[in-house]
Structure formats: C-alpha cells, structure tokens
Amino acid sequence: MKKVNIWAWIILLIGIVYFFLPLVATLEFSMRMIKGRYTFEAYRVAFTDPKFFLNFGYSVLWALLTIFFSTVLVVPTAYWVHWKLPKARPFVEFVTLMPFVVPAVVLTFGLIRLYGRPPILLLGSPILLIAGYIVLSLPYMFRAVDTGLRAIDVRTLTEAALSLGAGWVTILTQVIFPNLRVAILSGVFLTFAIVMGEFTFASLLAWPAFGPYMEEIGSMRAYTPQALSVVSFLLTWASIGLLQWIGRGRGQEQVAGAH
C-alpha cells in the first residue's frame, strides 16, 4: 500500500514540475528587468504602453463577438441534434473537430482565397475574423454544450414544455438555456481564452489583437513579453476559476468538462 502511495506522489511531483517550471522561470525572468533586484518594472512598462490597451481591447471585442455568435449557432444546433436528429450527432461532432484537423494557416488562406475576390468580398470587414474564431471555438463550445445537454433529459423536458403550450422560443430561452447555464459558460470561458491568445488569424487577416501584439513585442524587447505571457496565463486561470466558482452553486449541476 505505502509503496503505491509514494509512486503516486512522485508522478504527481513530476507532473507539477513539468507544468510549473517553465512558468516559474518565465515569471522569474520577467522580474529581472532591473539588474540585481526583483521588480515589476517589466509589467509597468507593458501596462503603460497605449498599444497594449488598444490591442487588448480589440481582442476582448473579438472574443465577445465570437462568444455571442458561437453560442447562438451552437446551442440551437446541439439542442436540435439531441431532440430530433440523434443519429446526426457523430457527424456534427466530426464537423466541429475541423480546427484540429485543418491548421489555422490553411483555414485562413482558404478564407482569403474564397472571400478575397468577387463575387463575395469580405476581406475589409471583421466578419472573416469572427467567422474563423467561431470555427476555432466550435470543438470547445459544442462539446461543452453537448455534455450539458446529456445531463438533462432534453426530449422529455421539451415535450413537457410543448404539452404546456410553449413555443420554440419559450422552450429555448426558459427551459433549455437556463439548464445549460454552466455548460454554456464553460464553453464561453474556453472560447474567451482561445480568442485572447490567438495569433494566426489576426495576423494574417491584419486585424489588431493581443496575439500579434505579443509577437511584435517579443521580437523587439526582452522582458516585457515575458511579463505579458504571465499576464495572459493569469487571464486564462481567472477564466477557469470564474467558471468553477459559477459552477459550484447548486448541488445537482455539474461543470460540463472541457475535453
């Protein structure tokens, strides 16, 4: 028994070291901007750059737009698949896995080729960027919502609401959405974290965003980018923490997991 315990701890320790060592090193490096002392000078420099706020602000805007349209697209689709077309589920799931199969660079070039010339010209508007981000968010959004839908009896709840005279809008907004709250939020936070750190789309489509900004800073300065990566990690953790905190509430609900 004891032996097993020791091994478990050793493995856990290796995991922790593997995960945290680069982070600690980054943090440590980012605080050495002024020789011989640990300071937050790099962070001060990062946060006083007006371009930081501009790019960060744009990324937040892209993230919010992506979240909105992705939710509007995924929730009714996943709901409909559960309720009427359970056989189509594997197919829909496969489609949502596209961003794992098709690299972002390929996807972006495909979008540029298709929409960069007549008859459909979309290059000048952020529609392409948001559409691309929605595709990127699909695996997380769909799986989160799908897990949430599995946890409730979609079919019977829908039929119960129907027999009480409710129409589709009422059923979606008053029965399905509230019961998927935690699942949707889990998809939302993951999407937020992904869009905030995304580089390829924003860079190739030439829209201001946090990812390209970090890259730009990284090629010019030594300490600030490290500070920014620490900040971006904290941001992701804050999202996950927020998600756990919201999901804790009612005993019956469970946090729909990201896979």
Add this chain to the structure above:
Amino acid sequence: MAFLQIENVSKIFGSVEAVKDFNLDIEKGELVSFLGPSGCGKTTTLRMVAGFETPSSGRIIMNGEDITQMPPNKREVGMVFQSYALFPNMTVAGNIGFGLKVMKKTPQEIRQRVEEMLALINMPEYGDRYPYQLSGGQQQRVALARALALRPDVLLLDEPLSALDAKIRVSLRAEIRAIQRKLGITAIYVTHDQEEALSLSDRVVVMNAGRMEQVGSPFEIYNFPKTAFVANFVGTLNTATVEVEDPAGGLLRMDNLILKSAENLQEKKKGDKVLMSIRPERLSFASELKKDNVLDCTIENITFLGSVVRIQVRLGNSLFYMDTFNNPFLELPKLGDKSQVTCSKEAVLVLNH
C-alpha cells in the same frame, strides 16, 4: 358522440408497424388505461394523442374537433411523464405556473391557480422548493399539478409510477384516481403493470404487438379474458391444450381427466384441440365442497405468499397453480400427497388463440 375518438389509427416507424388499426371511443370523465408489455404500442398511441407523433393513417377527434395534425402545444392536453420532467431551473410554483405564464395570465391569476393546485396535491408548503429538493413521489405529484394547472380537456399519464418504489406507487395511484374523479377529467393511463391498470381504470385496453387485444372493464378483463394473451398477461393463469370430448355436453379431455366447461363448444368437433384455462383462485380442495369438476391430483409444490398460499398440483400431465387464502389454522398438505381439487364449470375457460 364520445369525447375523445381514436379512429383507425396506425403508426409505422420505418418497416415496423408500431400501432395497427387502433379504434377507441373515450367518454368524458372516463379513465382508460392502455396495458401491455413494452413495445406493444401503448406509449406510441398515447404520444399520438399528445401530438408528439403523427399517425400514419387514421384520425383523432377531441371534443368534436379533428386534432390529428394539430401541433402538441395547441392541444388542450396535459401530460405526466415517467421521468417527472420537471424543469430543474424552476421552483415548484414556477413549474406549476409555467403553462399559465405561457398563456399570459396575470401574476395574480397564476398565483391563485398555483395555490389551488398545491392544495390539490396536498403540498401547500412546497411552492418555493426546487425539484431536486423533493422525493420522487413529490416530484410526480408536482408534475401532475403542472399538467392540470391549465385545466386541459384530457390528461395523459405515461407510466407515471414506474420510477417509484412499491409503497409510494400504491398510495400515489389512489391519489391520482381520487384527483381524476374529483376534477372529472378524461384521462388515459399507460402502464405495463396489470395490478395498476385493474385497480384504477374505468376501462382497460390490453395491447400486444401494436394490436388491441381486448377492451373492457377491469372485471371483464380479468374474469373473462378473450384471448390467450390477455389471460396470460393479466393475473396468473393455468393453461393447457385439451381435446374436445363432447361438443354438446361441454366436455373436455385433458390426458385421462374429463373436465366440464360452461363454454359453448357447439362449433367444435370431437378431437379438436383447444386452449383451456383456469384461474388459480377458482380451484379448491374437494375435501371441503365438491363442485362440477372433481379431479385427482398430486401436490408438487407449496409457496407461501403472505395473504395467499399458492399450491402447485399435478393434474394429468399438467402442472396447475391453486391459490387458497391463508389463515393461521390452515392445514397444508405435504409434498407428494394424493388429493382432489374441484372447480365449477364456469371456471373452465376456452381461449381464442
């Protein structure tokens, strides 16, 4: 004209005919149950009345109006599900008031009706609870109140008690019946439990493989089953294939025993094979009172069931059950004893295949 008419309704799923030519008239205030094994089409028929399935052919007429193609949310129908299906994000009051809110009733009206419904199900203090804070039986009562809050024309219950434990099942089915009688609401009750169907229905529809086997009062269904399926599905039954000995005299031959039956055998010939059945409670020991048939038997097995003692006897080459009421002074025979059992000629039924 009946309140709810189901006319020649069939439902085909792919290549499977789930419901075949279903015909039934249900009167206002009547409680009819659909009884049968799983996959017999009882739930599909109910779902067609609810509007969740559309019949492949036939018509459903409610209150003089053809509702065959009407969407479920336009029908005046309340439904109770096996899995309760309460909305987990709403309180008990929210659940009961949901349909009223959809109908855009005033908050005052909703509050009043919800209170009325909570009183009806004897749960006046539970309005602010959430479904997960209630037991299964309480959840199902709330689901019943929710279905009744809109005062529907017809109440549909789809195996409402199947997920509950035995004690609650018995008390809740009495409660459902009392509420249904009190409101005088027309109801269809789907179940696979024959005891449930017999105890609370005005009429029972026994179904098998998509077909109606027999429609009748619980009394008729139990005492005069028309087909072998009904006889076997409802209650315990002894059956044996026997030969007609004397069509005019109603005599049947089972191995070396002759039985007298009250059934009309005029259309049969001597030597025809028929399926004969006797309910276990119609048999008794001949030592007390001799009836039309007195048959030699051997005691094969004795099972004590509490209020009833079930004795297995060998009649000819067949094994039959015989039920006798328990009492503390009962003198039970020993296994292997020779004895005689008796039954009236009315107890000997001949079934259609």
